[in-house]
Amino acid sequence: MKKNMESRHTVDMLFVVALLFLFAMGALMLIALGSSIYKRGVDTLTKSYDKRTAYAYITEKLRQYDEEGSITTDIFNQSGAIRIDTTIDDIPYVTYLYDYDGALMELFARADVGELPPEAGQKIMDIDDFVVATKGNGILEITITLKDGENLTFITAKRSGK
Template sequence: MNDKTQEKHFIVDILFVLALFGVFAVSALSLVTIGADVYQHTVEDMSVNYDSRTAVSYIMEKVRQSDTADSISLTTLEDVPALCMLSKIDEDTYCTYLYYYEGHLKELFMRQGTSLGGQLLPAGTDILELTDLTFSYAGNDLIRVCLQTPSRETHTFYIHVHCSTTE
């Protein structure tokens, strides 16, 4: 073979290797981009599920913990609807309030009849971020709860107040 033929084969070999490397690089980049997109959607879905499931579970568990005779009622705190769950500690009666204020589900535990001088709503502890929360009676022993998560998903659920008596 002469030198020109060997040189042409050498150039073709180099071009083939470079083309193969280019195809590999483009394929790897595409795979990483697709994987990142799938991961991003998975994280978003998990966040939405966390927000909604945690809010529903938290409210339901709080009601179940306080479910004794005449211990759960709907009330208002400074004109904001709230769920009041009474408990007796020693000789004093306390109320755990669940309510919506400034974008959060809040919880406030205080002795019944205590006044904070018009500053009850900010005094509660932030539990979860929400965009809306309402409580209403759907029947004698049935409380309707509607909440909206930051992702704008609306959830409505009902809590049956058993009003079990303790002796």
């Protein structure tokens, strides 16, 4: 009788340990599955954020300064750039949107200062390449290569009539 009780306690203990082990394995599998789903979601959101930021930033700058003759394409730092000329309190200013050292940059300065180095601009976001082409009648085709190698191409038009 005593022997039967001892073996019964061992079997009960093994059952509890096995059940605990199964619970722990299930919890670990659930955590691993949840983390992979979370990582995919974060990657998708980051890629979407980069696209929206690049597009929205440039189009907002162009719309903000949309006056006749104020937006042109230019060469800055030996590559294509968008040049925006504006006057504030009778002082001429120039803004350049360009690519420098793997980043989309913006440089805002007085027009009479002269040539400024490209590192003087403010970094907007990381990119691989920035290409601007004029398509005529105030239409600009802008292609941005994001860090993941994806090309974002959009066409924008000047809307000013004055």
